[in-house]
Amino acid sequence: MSSSIASSSSSSSSSSKKEKKISLKTSDGEVFEVEEPVAMQLEIVRSFFADNEDVTEQTVMPLPNVSTAAMHGILEYCRAHEEFRRRMPEAAPEEEVRAFEAGYVDRKSNEELKEMILAANYLNISKLLDFLTGVAAKRIENKSVEYVRAFFGVENDFTPEEEANLRREYEWAFEGVDED
Amino acid sequence: MLARPLVRFDLKLPFVNLLKRVQLFIYQIGIEDNIMVEHFSEDLLSDILCRLPIKSLIMFKCVSRSWNSLISNVCIPRISRMPLPLSGFFCKFSPRESRMEYVSYSDEVITDNNVNCDSFVESYSSLLPSKYSPYHLVDCCNGIILLVSVSVCRYYLCNPAIKQCVAIPKAHAHTDVKHAVLAFNPHESSHYKVICLHYTDSCCASNPPELDIFSSETRKWIRYAVPVEPPVVYGVAWIKRNVYLDGMLYKLTKSKHLLVFDLKSLTARAIELPDKDEPDANGFIGVSKGVFHYANNDGSSFMFWQLDYHSKAGCFWILKYSICIHGLIDRHPNAERLYEFSNLVMCKPYAIHPNLDIVFLGIPRMIFSYDLKTNKLELIWTRPFERPLMWGQYFFYTYSRCFIMLDDFSKRHHESSQL
Numbered sequence: 001m002s003s004s005i006a007s008s009s010s011s012s013s014s015s016s017k018k019e020k021k022i023s024l025k026t027s028d029g030e031v032f033e034v035e036e037p038v039a040m041q042l043e044i045v046r047s048f049f050a051d052n053e054d055v056t057e058q059t060v061m062p063l064p065n066v067s068t069a070a071m072h073g074i075l076e077y078c079r080a081h082e083e084f085r086r087r088m089p090e091a092a093p094e095e096e097v098r099a100f101e102a103g104y105v106d107r108k109s110n111e112e113l114k115e116m117i118l119a120a121n122y123l124n125i126s127k128l129l130d131f132l133t134g135v136a137a138k139r140i141e142n143k144s145v146e147y148v149r150a151f152f153g154v155e156n157d158f159t160p161e162e163e164a165n166l167r168r169e170y171e172w173a174f175e176g177v178d179e180d
Numbered sequence: 181m182l183a184r185p186l187v188r189f190d191l192k193l194p195f196v197n198l199l200k201r202v203q204l205f206i207y208q209i210g211i212e213d214n215i216m217v218e219h220f221s222e223d224l225l226s227d228i229l230c231r232l233p234i235k236s237l238i239m240f241k242c243v244s245r246s247w248n249s250l251i252s253n254v255c256i257p258r259i260s261r262m263p264l265p266l267s268g269f270f271c272k273f274s275p276r277e278s279r280m281e282y283v284s285y286s287d288e289v290i291t292d293n294n295v296n297c298d299s300f301v302e303s304y305s306s307l308l309p310s311k312y313s314p315y316h317l318v319d320c321c322n323g324i325i326l327l328v329s330v331s332v333c334r335y336y337l338c339n340p341a342i343k344q345c346v347a348i349p350k351a352h353a354h355t356d357v358k359h360a361v362l363a364f365n366p367h368e369s370s371h372y373k374v375i376c377l378h379y380t381d382s383c384c385a386s387n388p389p390e391l392d393i394f395s396s397e398t399r400k401w402i403r404y405a406v407p408v409e410p411p412v413v414y415g416v417a418w419i420k421r422n423v424y425l426d427g428m429l430y431k432l433t434k435s436k437h438l439l440v441f442d443l444k445s446l447t448a449r450a451i452e453l454p455d456k457d458e459p460d461a462n463g464f465i466g467v468s469k470g471v472f473h474y475a476n477n478d479g480s481s482f483m484f485w486q487l488d489y490h491s492k493a494g495c496f497w498i499l500k501y502s503i504c505i506h507g508l509i510d511r512h513p514n515a516e517r518l519y520e521f522s523n524l525v526m527c528k529p530y531a532i533h534p535n536l537d538i539v540f541l542g543i544p545r546m547i548f549s550y551d552l553k554t555n556k557l558e559l560i561w562t563r564p565f566e567r568p569l570m571w572g573q574y575f576f577y578t579y580s581r582c583f584i585m586l587d588d589f590s591k592r593h594h595e596s597s598q599l
Contacts, residue, residue: 114220121224133224137231145242152220154244166242172303172343173238 022049023060030068031060034075037085041078043124063123070119073112077104077128105135110151113139147180222246226254234259234583238342256583260366263535264580268300269547269561270320272575278314278330282579283561285549304338307345317575319362321424323582326362326374335360335374335394341581346588348374348394351401361422361429363443366584371396373443375429377418386414389448391441396587406441408448413437421575423465425472428489430465438465438474440489454485454497466532466578473500475529475539480505482529482541501539501552508550512557530576544568547576 022039024032040046048061066074080100084092108116113136120129140148149156156163167174220228229237229251237255241248268284282300304325308315315336319326325338333355335348354376364372376392388407394400408414412435419432429441436456441448453463455476463476472487474497484501505527530547531540537552540560545568547561 117224117228118220121221129227133228134231136228140228140240141232141236143236145239148240148243152225152243154247156243157245158242163242166248170238170241170342173235177239 020057022057024071025060025062026066026068026071027064028068030071032071032075035079035082038075038078038082041081041125041127042074043126044122065122066119067115069112070115073108073116074119074123074125074128078125080104081127101131105132110139114152142176142178144177144180222250222254226250226258229255230258234341234581238583252585260582260584264323264366264582266534266536266578267581268579269531269540270317270325270577270579272317278316280317285560300340303343304340304345307338307343308336309347317577318360319422320577320579321362321364322366323580324362324364324372324586325579326360328360337362337372337374337586339582339584339586342583342585344586344588346586349399349401351376351392351394353392353401353403359418359420359422361424363424363427363429364586365424365426366582370584370587372586375443377422377431388414389439391446393443404446406446406448408439408450410450413439413450419462421465423467423472425467425470428472430472432462432465434462438487451487451496454499455483464529464531468532468534473532475532477505477527477529482527482539484529484532484539503539503541503550503552508557511555531578534578534580 020036021033022036022045024034024039024042024045026032040049044063045061049055063071081092081097084097087093105113113132117129117132117136120132140151143151148154158166225247229240232240237251237259241251266285268282270280270282272280280301284300305315308327308329313329313331315327315329317325318328318335323339323341325340327336327338328334329336332350334350337346337348338344359377361375361377362372363375373396374394376394378390378392388405388411390403390405392401392403395402413433416433416435416437418439419434421432423430427443429443431439431441432453433439433450436453437450438453439448439450453474455463455478458476458478461476463474466473466475472489473484474487475482475484477483482501482503482505483499484503485497486500488496488498526543527541528543529539530542533539533549539550539552541548541550542561545563545565546559548557549560550557
């Protein structure tokens with residue numbers, strides 16, 4: 001991993017003047033050059049540039065909480081939304097957005113989904129976070145307690161008696177659970 | 181929390197710049213080690229959990245200790261702040277009969293008669309100590325049912341949604357069943373009050389009414405004499421149905437007044453009803469969208485009024501809906517059945533939807549829902565001929581499921597009771 005901050009934006013000079021690009025560096029050192037309107041959907045990036053007027057185009061903003069894999073997923077979502085906005089600035093084509101979102105999330109494993117939620121939370125993209133938390137809720141809805149522990153990697157720290165008592169107390173909630 | 185060090189790296193002073201870079205470097209190494217073990221924060225987790233159906237949410241209390249407390253302390257209070265959807269109706273057929281029926285209702289689909297009724301009634305009846313049966317339904321407020329054991333004159337609260345039952349300490353002064361009200365609002369707190377009202381009869385026509393109030397905070401019954409302003413209603417009989425809303429207790433009198441008891445200041449006001457000049461048919465009281473409503477049938481229309489309690493102009497009532505019964509029958513062929521008793525006076529407002537512009541109207545054998553926005557009239561409940569709803573709306577309660585645990589002092593303290 002490099003400790004140098006402002007060294008790896010060599011290619012930005014070749015991009016056209018019209019479309020300003022912003023360089024974002026993920027935890028594993030990969031630098032993404034992102035079109036400004038797309039990058040500005042990341043609230044953490046927007047406020048960084050808004051708060052620091054003297055940063056230049058050469059500045060590479062490190063995002064140490066975001067992996068390269070998560071960044072690919074995030075940019076795919078933000079670019080699609082920027083495209084919708086550009087085509088229809090007044091109101092997003094709702095059906096198209098929904099179709100895109102459904103296809104987009106179907107391809108993600110549970111691990112990828114969780115990683116993207118953490119990234120979207122860190123980058124503060126409220127729209128994406130809202131969407132992804134809804135997807136996570138759908139994936140655990142009506143699943144067993146064991147499934148949910150595995151999903152979130154939560155350790156069961158109840159004693160067997162405590163758990164048995166809780167299950168007895170909320171017996172009604174355990175009826176008709178889906179197969180894992 | 182983590183972004184701040186990044187902001188500094190372009191400072192002009194080379195030394196500071198270097199320091200900041202070193203700081204950032206160290207910070208990034210730390211992150212590198214942590215990223216794989218980072219867990220969902222409580223905020224993030226509760227954002228996900230609050231989107232779950234309540235059944236899954238309750239079940240996931242068994243995931244771990246931290247989930248148990250997150251769900252109880254964050255998710256359920258957050259969900260409970262949203263308006264509770266209407267889940268059904270409770271009703272009782274006569275003052276002397278303990279038998280109750282439940283009909284489930286949802287804003288989309290009406291489930292069949294009695295399908296869930298027996299199991300629903302059984303679900304909370306089984307929580308009550310069987311040696312004190314029978315129990316009478318006394319009140320239903322924000323998802324909690326207030327029952328009284330007739331034989332020992334002791335009150336019980338049941339929350340059918342989470343199968344909780346709390347026994348209220350017995351007041352020795354209570355030797356026969358009184359009218360009682362439950363004052364509970366999950367949006368305010370898990371505490372509640374049970375209020376017994378003493379009938380004022382002609383022998384004490386000059387005395388203010390007395391309330392026995394049990395508070396779950398003090399765990400005591402205390403008797404208060406509550407003066408009414410103006411005192412025109414002393415000695416006048418009351419009508420059984422009560423409504424609790426925002427620290428106030430509402431009750432109708434046979435003199436066509438609304439009594440409003442302020443449970444904090446322990447004062448009361450008597451307000452003339454908007455239809456005080458109509459014959460003495462009793463009206464309906466209920467709450468919709470957080471506002472107290474009074475409704476009645478004036479012989480040709482159902483009239484729904486909102487109470488403007490703090491009115492400066494001296495006029496407390498705002499007419500909200502006026503529904504012409506003939507118009508209803510003309511537009512909806514099945515509404516002809518409202519004529520069943522060939523007497524429009526038998527048509528009554530039975531309930532009002534807690535969150536939507538829907539009212540429930542009917543005759544003792546049939547209840548219809550009427551949507552004020554779409555003008556849609558639907559038959560939601562038919563009673564067998566031999567078991568009509570005898571006293572109309574006084575024993576007809578809306579029920580919304582509540583998932584807040586009531587404060588159960590009996591598990592923590594010895595019972596105490598002052599009266």
